Structure formats: C-alpha cells, structure tokens
Amino acid sequence: MASTTRIPLAYLLVLLLSFIQLIASEETVTFTKTNYITPSCFQRGINTALENNPQSLTTGIPIVFVYGNRDDNEQQGDSSHQGNYAQQSNSQVNNGAQGGNPTQVGTTNSDNQQTQQTQKSEQVIVTSSKVSYAVSTDSTETATITTCSENLCSISVSTKVVPHTYSTEAVVTYTTTGSKVEKSDAKLSAGKEQAKSTRSTEYDFQTETDDSTAEAIISKVAKTTTRTIFEATVTPTTTYEGETSFESITSTKKNPLVTKSAISKSLTKTIDTSKFTDITISDTDSKSNNSKYSNSTQSSISAYGSKNNTNSVPITSTINLSEESNQAQSVPVTKASQSPYYSYYNTSSTVRLSSIAPSAIPSSSQAATNGSNSSNSSAVTTSILSNGSSIVISSAVSSGTLTSSQSEVSSSSSTSSSASSSASSLLGSKASVNGYSGDLFDAISTESPLSVFSKKELPLSIPSGVDNDGVPYETNKFYSNLFLGEQTDMIWSYPYGMLWKTQDYYGFGVQHTNASDRVFGSADTNNEGVASYYFNPIGNAELIFSSTSFSKSSNHLSVSSMKSMSALVQLSESSTIGSDYIDIPIVQGMGLVTAIYNGDLVPMLNSLMGVEELTVETSSALDKNMSKYRATLVNGVEWLIYVTVPSDSANFNLTAESPYKIKGSTAIDGLIIQIAVAPDSSSAEGYYDEAAGMYATDASVEGSVSGGTSAEYKFAYTTKGSSSSGKTIVFALPHHVESLTSTTKECSTGIKLASTSKGDMYGYLTNELVMSEALETGISFLPWVQNMGSDLSYTSEQLTLLAKSANEELAVDIKETVASMDSMYYSGKVIDKYAYILLVVSDIIKDEDVTNSTLEAMKDAFEPFINNKQYYPLMYDTKFGGVTSSASQGGDTGLEFGAAYYNDHHFHYGYFVHAAAVVGYVDKKLGGTWAEDNKEWVNSLIRDVANPTEDDSYFPVSRMFDWFAGHSWASGLFASGDGNNEESSSEDYNFAYGMKLWGNVSGDNSMESRGDLMLAIMSRAMNKYFYYKNDNDVEPSEIIANKVSGIFFDNKVAYTTYFGTPADHPEYVHGIHMMPITPASSLIRTPSYVKEEWDDQISTFIDEVDSGWTGILRLNEALYDASSSYKFFSSDNWSSTYLDNGQSRTWGLAFSGGISNAT
Structure with missing residues (x-):
C-alpha cells in the first residue's frame, strides 16, 4: 500500500502572513496588528488555503514572526508605511481624521526630551500563541479480489485513495521590541509617578469568541497600533471601594391581609340545595x-x-x-x-x-x-x-x-x-x-380623564432642571432616582449603573457589575446557612463624564425627554443650560454609554478607582474621525474609550494628568465620547469598534399579534451618529435571549456582561431586539392549571358544599363591607372576593336568583367608586399625569401604602379591574350593558397603570410594567439606594390577568392580547428572577434554597417583606408572591416550581400557620396537588380564621375541587 502526503505549506504561509504585517518606523515604536475575524470568516480562509482538509485538524508546524523596527533598507524600501507612521509622536497622538493613523500635533520641547530619554534602553517581549487548522494525507490501497464460479476463477486488482486526517497546531511567536519605561519627574496623587512609554500592548489573535452564541459578522479586519500614553508605576496607597453596607429593610408596614370583618346582612334569596x-x-x-x-x-x-x-x-x-x-x-x-x-x-x-x-x-x-x-x-x-x-x-x-x-x-x-x-x-x-391579528399597542383612549376625578397637583416638588415638556412623568422607571430626593442615588439601565456625582468629583459616573464583587449576607431568616440577601457595591463611578470647568458650584443636572425606556441627562456649569453642556442619553440595554460635549466644554474623565494605564489604539476598523483608548483601572478592569470628532479637520487627544484624571486636549462642539467595559476576549472587541460612533437616544416597544395565539414584540432603538456597521450594540437579559427571533440571534456578539440582579446579559450588534412569544389563550374566568388532563368537573357532593359555602359568605352587605375599607387596596381585594363568588354561583352552581341578587349587590358596591365617593377619592394629578389617591394631599406619604405617590397602583387597581370584568361578563350574559356603561371608569384605572401608547397624552406609557425588565416595579416616587423594587410578583401578574379579561369583556382585542403577552413575558422572567427552582442558573446559587426572591430590587435581592421577616413569619415572604390564586397563577407559578417550594419550604412551617395566610398557602397547593388542597378547604374542621376578608372559601372550594377532578 502506497501513501502520499499532501501538506500545502505555501498556502499556509500565505494565509498566516496575510494576517500579520511588519510596520516600519523611524523611532523606537512598535506596532501590533489585531485581526478581528469570526469563526466562519477564518474557516473560509482555511478552506481556501488547505482544500479538502477537515477543520478540526492541524499541522503542528511552528512558525516564528518577529515584530520590531525594520532596518534602514526596509524603511527606505517601503514608503507607504513610512508615510503613515514615521512622524508619530511618542508623547502625544493625534486622533483626528486620518483613517485612524496618528499624525504629529504640537508636542513641546520637554515632551520631546522625555521621549528621547525613554528610548535609551530597549526591551524585548516574547509571547506566543497557537493556531489550529486541518491537514490531510491520502493513501492508496490496493485490493486483490478472487472470484470463482463453478468452473472458473478470475483475479482482479482494484485501488482506491483513502484520505487520512489528523490534528496539529501552528505555534506563532511574537517578539515585541520596545523601549523600557523610564520614570518621569511628574508628581502623581496618592504617591504614584507618571510614565510615558512606547511599549506595545499585544492582544492575542483568536479565531472565535468565548461564547458560542456569537453570530454577528465583523466586516472589517483591523490593523491596530497600540501606544501607552500613561502608566502609573506606583500603586496608590489607598484605592476606592464602593459602598458595601447593607441597607436594612424596615418590616413595619401594614400587613396586606384584610382583617376588618364583613358587615352581616340577612339574605332574601339563597341557593336552595x-x-x-x-x-x-x-x-x-x-x-x-x-x-x-x-x-x-x-x-x-x-x-x-x-x-x-x-x-x-x-x-x-x-x-x-x-x-x-x-x-x-x-x-x-x-x-x-x-x-x-x-x-x-x-x-x-x-x-x-x-x-x-x-x-x-x-x-x-x-x-x-x-x-x-x-x-x-x-x-x-x-x-x-x-x-x-x-x-x-x-x-x-x-x-x-x-x-x-x-x-x-x-x-x-x-x-x-x-x-x-x-x-x-x-x-x-x-x-x-379572539382571533385578533394586529397592533398590540392600540390606544385604549385618547380622551381626557373623567371629570369625576378632580384635578389636583401632588404635593411633591420637582427639582429645578427636571422638565418633561408637558408629557406625563414616568414615575416608576429605572431612572426615577434622577429626579427624586437629592438626585444622587444610582440608576441602572442594564448592564451599566450610573449616578450624578456631586462630591469629590463632579459629573456623571458610570460603573459596571462584576459578579465576584457581590455581597452576600443573612439576617432574620428561617433558612439557616442560606444567604438571605445579596447586593452589588454602589457608587464606584469607575469613569466619570465631566469637564475641566465643572466644580462643586458649577455642576448642574438636568433631566428631560423621560420616556418608558429612556431619558436624557444634561450637565452644565450653570442651572440654565446655555450653549455649553453635556448630553448623556440613557436607554435600557445600551452597550456604549455616550456623552456628547457641546459648546466650549473641555472634556474630562475622572475615575474613583484610579487609572493604572492609558493606551491609545489606532485601527482601520474605526471610522476616520474616531480614535480609541483603553483605560486599565487599578482594580484590573479595562474600559474602552471611543472619541469621535465631528469634522475631519479637528484635532483632539486624551492625556492623563493623574490616575484619577483623563483630560481632553481642547473643546470641540459636538465631540462624542463613548465608554464600555472591554470584553474578556480581544477578538470580540471588534464588535465595539464597528458600533462606536453610533448611540441610542430612545427605544420604543412595538408589537403585533397573529390570530390571538402568538405575538412578536421588539425594542426599536432610535439612534444618532454613525458607525462602520450602521448599528449600535445593545444588551439583552436572560429572558430576552430565550425568546429572540432567529434573525436577531444572528446579531449576537458573544459579549457577556453581568447585570446587578438578573444574571448575565449578552450583547447584540443591532438596532432592535425582536422577540416572539406563544400566548396561552386557555386562561379565562374559570379555574385552570397547566397540568389539567381532563375537563373541569364537580361531583354533587362538591356542589352541595359549594352552595352551602356561598350561602354563608353572601350573607353580608357587600356594598357596605367594601366601602368600610380604608384604602383602595383593601377595598379592591374585598370587592374581588365577592366577584369570584358571583362567578361561582353564575357559572358553576348556576342559581338564577342568587346570581341576579349577587350581581345587583356587586353593581351597588361599585357605585361609590365609580362616583368617586370612596374612603380616599381618586384624583387626576396634573403634575405627574395620573389617576392617583388623594390620601396624601395633607402630607402623609405613607397612607394607602404610598399609593398617592404611585406606589403599588397595579396591585390596587388590578383587583378592581378583575372584579369589573366578572361583573361585566355575568351582566352581559343576562342581557345587560354594565360593562359598556362603565367602560371609561375601568379604562381610566388601566390607562394609569398600563397606557400602551404615547398617543394617549394624559398618562405615561406603561407606568408600572417594565417591558425590558419583564415585570413591573411597584415603588413610586420614593428615592432608593438600590433602585426600584417589587414585593409581590403575583399581584403584578394579577393586574395583567384582569386587564386581559376586561379587554375580552369590553371588546378591546388589542388589550386582551397585550394582557396575554404580558403574562407570557412575566412567566418567562419571573421564573428566572423571582422563583427559584433547583436548576435556576440565573440567580446566584447562594440564595436558590430560599425558593423565592422576597423583595426584588434593581441592585439587590432581599428574602424578606416590608411587613415582617421570615425569621418570625416565613409565610409572609412566600405568600406575598402567591396571592391571589387565580386561573393565571399556574402559567407563572408552574406545577414543578410550586412542588419544589412546597417540599423545601412551605412544608417546614405550614403546620405552624394559623391565620389568613393559611388559606393562601393551601390554595397555592392546588397548583400542583389539588386533591390535598381540596381536602383542606372541605374539611369538617374548617375554621374561618384560615381566611382573611379578601379570600373566600367558596372560591377555594371551586378552584381546588374542580382542578382535583381534572388532574
């Protein structure tokens, strides 16, 4: 057998040499070339040079390349390189308009003298890397075949070529020649000394990013030179550390259970068993x-x-x-x-x-x-x-x-x-x-609020410089801290955190999240040995956008253009913005934090952490008006800094005066500075190069539904500026990534950054994130769970007990009972309790007389609210734009759970919306028009919480539900060091469920489908961030055993409640994420999760609970074990103490009993 080896070494050399070129220079300056390519790009090159070789194999041939200065003959023989780089200054570099190639700008004599000193001694740095590729050999096999018939044998010879492949690697060694760093005489703060160096920074050539999701194409191969313009050679004696003290949570607020008793009343009609x-x-x-x-x-x-x-x-x-x-x-x-x-x-x-x-x-x-x-x-x-x-x-x-x-x-x-x-x-x-196909965000109404809501202003002052130009204020958004309190608490746009700096340094600080910096602790918990909270250090301000003219008295913040996903921050020397100011657009998911310098402001970048090294990098991947810097902080984090000048003639550069101050060379009107944390993989850095220069200024949520069963929604980013790719970089949260469309997935860069409380985020080179969701249309009024295997059914014994329970619980004055509550929250829970009993009587027991009498009682109970005569009437707040409680007009912000200041509106109004849907549904079956007659009142509550469009100018868009976060934020106009928070995930999706049903009853198909989509999104998001199954890989493992988040913040997760700790009452922290149990509960609280939570947590304390929380926990049990739940509600030892006045035994029996027969 003969064999032939086929190793096309010439092609291999051509391929590798095409990626590496020697750069000439008259001075002792070294250059590195960084090639950014994708796996598919590299594979095409390999396939061309090494035809027929499998991609998994390599040659193992070592090849050495030397990076250094060419000799004189080489310099003379290569005028093209000489023309580009010969005049480069070692102390300053022009990052202007010459295609990324620096030219000399006004260097001083002292600068040149320092440069000559640094060139006296040279050093050689040798590094190496490996390139794997494929090689094959062919062997010829000879086979002799003898074939015999009855009387004759014949012999034949055949040959075939058999390919053999094997794996090998090419070891590429890079030898970098540069001058040794000499210490300068410049004095540094914190005892550090400044140094200027011509040392080159080498970045590994890699053929793929760290994450297999990277699918975006880098269109340019970058020829990059790197030059160190500042290096701190002495570590500061002290380094800044962010705030790491745990902000304790006061657990003294009112319990959400309704403890006020119902007002009894004799019934004229009862269910006759x-x-x-x-x-x-x-x-x-x-x-x-x-x-x-x-x-x-x-x-x-x-x-x-x-x-x-x-x-x-x-x-x-x-x-x-x-x-x-x-x-x-x-x-x-x-x-x-x-x-x-x-x-x-x-x-x-x-x-x-x-x-x-x-x-x-x-x-x-x-x-x-x-x-x-x-x-x-x-x-x-x-x-x-x-x-x-x-x-x-x-x-x-x-x-x-x-x-x-x-x-x-x-x-x-x-x-x-x-x-x-x-x-x-x-x-x-x-x-x-509903069969609806169309826009998910059609306006509910564009009419002015009902006149029954008196027009008043909330007694909360808006800081000077905050103005939304007549558009209603977004009161519960990620940037609310910018106009609340001292305006200095952090905000989080994900993946970055930001704050207005008014002490020590002046400007707008930016920081990133490192999972290893999270602080874990335990306090007042029922789970010994398990962390009850974690948070991230705040106030780090790794880089601060500032100006040389800013000071303590000349540092004014303005906030405007506040929308559902964005806001515009402006910094200026005076309270009145003139021609000199910095624009900083803040948009959820933005991958580059951008500052646009206007007028005569000289840019300054400060750092609380301190800059250890600053380098300038020129790259052919960058637009000609752009330059790129790399700031390595004392904490080891590298930040990329992109500078874009507005015209070809402008000259601009950054220099470091100290580890804490990076200064621009001059003021340029329209100068753009963008910053981002450098990715772990240098090969992924090219995505930032291709996105730099373009920045997001806004994002809108758009979407459509098809046939009522599937929906597609997207975050459409509005951008300014330009980039070589025509796109910017945006980051997606884990629940986004799961539902991204295939087209959007192709924009993946593989760049990963940690968020504060929602796991890792992934970067996409795109101007829109498009996601799709299937809608669970099976959810309606009657009991439903995910694991139903047959029809909902009831035995005669169950119906008898249902009728008995309904007769007992309806023996009240519903109107007076509801009206006696001292808040919309308690009133809403009570009126919804009787709405569920009405539904059971109407659609399960089907008693005509009692249905009619209960329906009339429910209509009467709604009358005081429709006429705005309840305990605390609602008002239309003309200052912020919303229908809110009038309870705090006297100054007490704690009344009604802070609802006047837009706390918990979706919790409070959700109960009313669902109750109205039930009343409208039953009334319509009887030929009535209650839903149509009162549609505007119910819609007013929905518009306040979940207005879908800017076409409605009376309410902000989606006040409570954060389409980017995947859930609502309950906290209203109250500043918080850890950002927004939500305590009850279940009351969050209860609003969406009620809105969905109201859309069905009122004939608003867009609203109904939008509610379905909100439920689908919350199901995906809450099972990552709020509910912790054992296989949860998003939240830190240290807290998973708690099974539920507790209070979920922008920057913190705290396993507790505002009304009691799990050390004393673990039922609080679990139950607040259960109530109320509805047909929508099982979509969010999946059977497998509920079982895990029950086995690991609830079962350990359920026997000790003897209060209204007992009924909540036990009805939650029906989501995975309805039989056990029904045994509890149907027990002969039943006690009314197991329920608060916001939950009925009738619904508990109907839900658990019907589901037990169907699962």
Whole structure:
C-alpha cells in the first residue's frame, strides 16, 4: 500500500502572513496588528488555503514572526508605511481624521526630551500563541479480489485513495521590541509617578469568541497600533471601594391581609340545595355569542330563562357534543335579543363538551342542539345538580387553534360519560381565541380623564432642571432616582449603573457589575446557612463624564425627554443650560454609554478607582474621525474609550494628568465620547469598534399579534451618529435571549456582561431586539392549571358544599363591607372576593336568583367608586399625569401604602379591574350593558397603570410594567439606594390577568392580547428572577434554597417583606408572591416550581400557620396537588380564621375541587 502526503505549506504561509504585517518606523515604536475575524470568516480562509482538509485538524508546524523596527533598507524600501507612521509622536497622538493613523500635533520641547530619554534602553517581549487548522494525507490501497464460479476463477486488482486526517497546531511567536519605561519627574496623587512609554500592548489573535452564541459578522479586519500614553508605576496607597453596607429593610408596614370583618346582612334569596335534580343541557338552536362587548352588533348571553321553562317535558336522551373541530366556522350574531337562556329539566342524560379545542364552544360560536323538547325559549338550559349528578366543564388544554366553531348535537349521539351518573356542561365562561391579528399597542383612549376625578397637583416638588415638556412623568422607571430626593442615588439601565456625582468629583459616573464583587449576607431568616440577601457595591463611578470647568458650584443636572425606556441627562456649569453642556442619553440595554460635549466644554474623565494605564489604539476598523483608548483601572478592569470628532479637520487627544484624571486636549462642539467595559476576549472587541460612533437616544416597544395565539414584540432603538456597521450594540437579559427571533440571534456578539440582579446579559450588534412569544389563550374566568388532563368537573357532593359555602359568605352587605375599607387596596381585594363568588354561583352552581341578587349587590358596591365617593377619592394629578389617591394631599406619604405617590397602583387597581370584568361578563350574559356603561371608569384605572401608547397624552406609557425588565416595579416616587423594587410578583401578574379579561369583556382585542403577552413575558422572567427552582442558573446559587426572591430590587435581592421577616413569619415572604390564586397563577407559578417550594419550604412551617395566610398557602397547593388542597378547604374542621376578608372559601372550594377532578 502506497501513501502520499499532501501538506500545502505555501498556502499556509500565505494565509498566516496575510494576517500579520511588519510596520516600519523611524523611532523606537512598535506596532501590533489585531485581526478581528469570526469563526466562519477564518474557516473560509482555511478552506481556501488547505482544500479538502477537515477543520478540526492541524499541522503542528511552528512558525516564528518577529515584530520590531525594520532596518534602514526596509524603511527606505517601503514608503507607504513610512508615510503613515514615521512622524508619530511618542508623547502625544493625534486622533483626528486620518483613517485612524496618528499624525504629529504640537508636542513641546520637554515632551520631546522625555521621549528621547525613554528610548535609551530597549526591551524585548516574547509571547506566543497557537493556531489550529486541518491537514490531510491520502493513501492508496490496493485490493486483490478472487472470484470463482463453478468452473472458473478470475483475479482482479482494484485501488482506491483513502484520505487520512489528523490534528496539529501552528505555534506563532511574537517578539515585541520596545523601549523600557523610564520614570518621569511628574508628581502623581496618592504617591504614584507618571510614565510615558512606547511599549506595545499585544492582544492575542483568536479565531472565535468565548461564547458560542456569537453570530454577528465583523466586516472589517483591523490593523491596530497600540501606544501607552500613561502608566502609573506606583500603586496608590489607598484605592476606592464602593459602598458595601447593607441597607436594612424596615418590616413595619401594614400587613396586606384584610382583617376588618364583613358587615352581616340577612339574605332574601339563597341557593336552595333541596331543588337539586339530575339535569342536562337541553334545547334546540342554542347559541353562544361572542364574549366581547361592542356598541351594538354583538349579542348578549342570558344565563337564565323564564320560570315557565322549568316545567318543560323531561328529556331522556343522551347527548354528546361533537368532538370534531375541523368544521369550524364563524356564526355571527347581530341582535342583542338573540340571547340563550338556561332552563331546568329533569333528565337522566349526560352531556359533555369536547375538550380537544381551547374553547369547546367559543364565545363567538354557535352550537346547534336538536332535542325532543319544544320549549318556548331558544336556549341552553341547565341548573343545580342533585346528589347523583356532576358538572363537567370543558377545559382549555392549550393555546387554541379555533376562533369559532359550530357543533352539531343529536339526541341519538353516543354517550360521553363522567365519573358520576350524569353531568352538565358549562358555557360562556370558557376561554376562547379572539382571533385578533394586529397592533398590540392600540390606544385604549385618547380622551381626557373623567371629570369625576378632580384635578389636583401632588404635593411633591420637582427639582429645578427636571422638565418633561408637558408629557406625563414616568414615575416608576429605572431612572426615577434622577429626579427624586437629592438626585444622587444610582440608576441602572442594564448592564451599566450610573449616578450624578456631586462630591469629590463632579459629573456623571458610570460603573459596571462584576459578579465576584457581590455581597452576600443573612439576617432574620428561617433558612439557616442560606444567604438571605445579596447586593452589588454602589457608587464606584469607575469613569466619570465631566469637564475641566465643572466644580462643586458649577455642576448642574438636568433631566428631560423621560420616556418608558429612556431619558436624557444634561450637565452644565450653570442651572440654565446655555450653549455649553453635556448630553448623556440613557436607554435600557445600551452597550456604549455616550456623552456628547457641546459648546466650549473641555472634556474630562475622572475615575474613583484610579487609572493604572492609558493606551491609545489606532485601527482601520474605526471610522476616520474616531480614535480609541483603553483605560486599565487599578482594580484590573479595562474600559474602552471611543472619541469621535465631528469634522475631519479637528484635532483632539486624551492625556492623563493623574490616575484619577483623563483630560481632553481642547473643546470641540459636538465631540462624542463613548465608554464600555472591554470584553474578556480581544477578538470580540471588534464588535465595539464597528458600533462606536453610533448611540441610542430612545427605544420604543412595538408589537403585533397573529390570530390571538402568538405575538412578536421588539425594542426599536432610535439612534444618532454613525458607525462602520450602521448599528449600535445593545444588551439583552436572560429572558430576552430565550425568546429572540432567529434573525436577531444572528446579531449576537458573544459579549457577556453581568447585570446587578438578573444574571448575565449578552450583547447584540443591532438596532432592535425582536422577540416572539406563544400566548396561552386557555386562561379565562374559570379555574385552570397547566397540568389539567381532563375537563373541569364537580361531583354533587362538591356542589352541595359549594352552595352551602356561598350561602354563608353572601350573607353580608357587600356594598357596605367594601366601602368600610380604608384604602383602595383593601377595598379592591374585598370587592374581588365577592366577584369570584358571583362567578361561582353564575357559572358553576348556576342559581338564577342568587346570581341576579349577587350581581345587583356587586353593581351597588361599585357605585361609590365609580362616583368617586370612596374612603380616599381618586384624583387626576396634573403634575405627574395620573389617576392617583388623594390620601396624601395633607402630607402623609405613607397612607394607602404610598399609593398617592404611585406606589403599588397595579396591585390596587388590578383587583378592581378583575372584579369589573366578572361583573361585566355575568351582566352581559343576562342581557345587560354594565360593562359598556362603565367602560371609561375601568379604562381610566388601566390607562394609569398600563397606557400602551404615547398617543394617549394624559398618562405615561406603561407606568408600572417594565417591558425590558419583564415585570413591573411597584415603588413610586420614593428615592432608593438600590433602585426600584417589587414585593409581590403575583399581584403584578394579577393586574395583567384582569386587564386581559376586561379587554375580552369590553371588546378591546388589542388589550386582551397585550394582557396575554404580558403574562407570557412575566412567566418567562419571573421564573428566572423571582422563583427559584433547583436548576435556576440565573440567580446566584447562594440564595436558590430560599425558593423565592422576597423583595426584588434593581441592585439587590432581599428574602424578606416590608411587613415582617421570615425569621418570625416565613409565610409572609412566600405568600406575598402567591396571592391571589387565580386561573393565571399556574402559567407563572408552574406545577414543578410550586412542588419544589412546597417540599423545601412551605412544608417546614405550614403546620405552624394559623391565620389568613393559611388559606393562601393551601390554595397555592392546588397548583400542583389539588386533591390535598381540596381536602383542606372541605374539611369538617374548617375554621374561618384560615381566611382573611379578601379570600373566600367558596372560591377555594371551586378552584381546588374542580382542578382535583381534572388532574
């Protein structure tokens, strides 16, 4: 066997030499070339030079390249390089308009003398790196084949070429020649001495970034020279450390449980359990209309018919609604009078709705039922069941595929039985896909707020220099500290933190987060040996945008253009901004922090940490008006500094006067300075080179929904300036990364930076981040959990207990009970408690009289709020722009949980919005118009919390919900050293759930789908940042055993509450993230998480809890173990002390009982 080796060394040398060139210079100056390429780019080069070689193999041939000054002959023979670099100064460099190649600018004689001194002694630095590539050899194999037949044998010879591949590496050695550093006579603060050096900094040539997600293409191969212009040779005697003291949390605020008792009242009508008989749905041509409410074209469903229908002839047929969904069609109903009614029949039949579609009979569908009864009502009929019957409610199993359906029912159809002898299906409250395709952010309204809300100003002064030009203020956003308190607390745009510096140094400080610097501790916890909090040092101000003319008295902050994702900071010498000022746009996710110097301000960059070394780097990847510096701080962190001059003729450079002061050479109107933490991998640095010069000034949230089942949303960045790629760099949080579209993923750079409290962020070279989410349309009014395996059903025993519980809990004066509460929060919880009981009576027990009486009581309970006559009336705040409490007009900011100052609005209003959706839904079934009549009042609450568009000029956009963070921020107009916070994740998504249902009832498809999207985003985000399963890889492992965050801040996670510590009451910190338990709970609080939390935490203290928190914890148990939960609520030893006045046993029984039969 012969073999032939094929090693194209010539091609290999050509390839490698094409990446490395020797640069000539008359002076002792060395240059390094940094090649930025992507894995795919490198692979194409290898494939060209080494054809047919597998990419995983290498040659192992060592090749040595020497970097140094060429000899005289070489300098004379290469005039092109000589022309570019021969005049370079060692002490100063012009970073102007010559394609990144510095030319000499006014150096002084002393500078030149210092330069000559530093060149007297030389040093050689040798480094090496490896390049792996593929090599193959071919071998020729000869095979002799003998073939014999019955009488003859033949011999044949065949040959084949067999490729052999193997792995090898090329070792590339870089020898750098440079002058030794000589100490200068310049005096440095903190005992350090200044030095100027011509030492070159070598960055490893790498073929791929540290992260496999890097998919963006670096379009330019950069020829880079690096020159040290400052090096501190003596370490400062002291170095600055950020604030690392834990800001304690006061746990003395009011408990969120409603402890005020209900006001009793005798009922004129109760649910009569003695009339239970076996019943079924029975009527012809029954119709179920669209659950949306429109002005005149949608029909209303009446759940109950006249009493005359109860005496109809019994039906003995067995009915099964068709399970075929492929014949779906829309059946329009155009008259409000076409309303199906529910009647009562004695039957022995079984009816069960199909569970194969998300809505067995969607609200816009028509179910034709053929029966033998000839009732006068054209209706679906049902009633309370006897002891031998059960109710079966078709569940929404998954995100739906139908927007409407038509089901044929025959009296001779086959039986679909349930566990008990008979069953009745429930219509109307089923989830349905609205089929909406369109804009997710349509305006709710653009009309002025209702006149019932008196117009007043909140008694909180706005600092001088803060002005939003008549646009409502964003009160709960990431930058709120800039106009609250002393305006000096930090803000976080992610990944960077910033603050206004008014002591020691003057300007706007920027810092990054290093996970290794996090501070962990434990205090007042029930989990011994587990950290109960962590936070990040604040106030580091690694680099500070400033000016040589700023001082303690000449350092004024202005804040304007405040929007949902951005704000504009301006710094000036005087309180009145003239022509000399610095613009610093702050946008969530921005990858480069940018300062634009206007007028005659000479730029200054200070550093609290101290600069150990400052180098200037020229690169062909940069635009010609741009220069690049690298500041290595005393703490070892490298910051990239990009300077862009507005014209080709402008000359500008940075020099260091001390480790704490980097100064610009002159004032240039329109000069742009951008900073970013250097990536770990030098190969990824090219992405910053390609993004530099362009900066984000704003970002807007845009989105659309398709068919009501899937949504796409994006952060569209508005930019200024220009970059070589035409794009900027933005960073995405972990919950973004999971849902990014494939197109956006292609923009990944692989650059990773830590956030303060949300794990690692990843950089993308793009002007928009686009994400997609599937919408869970199965969630509606009735109980639902993720792991339902069958229809929602109730046995007769369960129904009997439900009826008994409802009778007991409805024996109150609902209106007076609700009105007696001293805050919108408590009132909202109580009115929503009775809304859930109304829903159970209407859609599960189906008692006509009690439904009507409870509905009227609920309407009466809403009246004081609709007329604004509650304990603390609402007002329209003309200063900040919002419907808020008037409780603090006298100066007490703590009343109503701080709601007057925009604390917790989504918590408070969410209960009212959900209760209104239930009342509107039940009323509409009965032919009423309550939802339409009171739509503007309910919408006012929603507009205050979640206005979707700037078209509505009366409210800020999305006051509470932070589309970038993936959840809301509860804290309002209160300054905080650790930024915004949220204590109750569950009351956060409760608002979105209520808004979704109200959108359904009021006919606002955009609102309904927007609520679905908010729930989807929160499900993804909260399971990374708030809820800690054992496999959580986002939050630090030190806190995972707590299972829940506690209070979640911008900069801190604290396992506690504002009203009590887990050391005394662990039920507080867990329960506040559970309540209320609704059909939306299971989408966020997944069964697997709830089980882990129960096993690891709740089970350890549940037996010690005997209060209103008991019912919350036990109903939460139904999300993974509904049977155990139902045993608790149905126990003969039941005690009303297990519930506060914001939770009912009736809903607890309905939720846990129905789910226990379906899972």
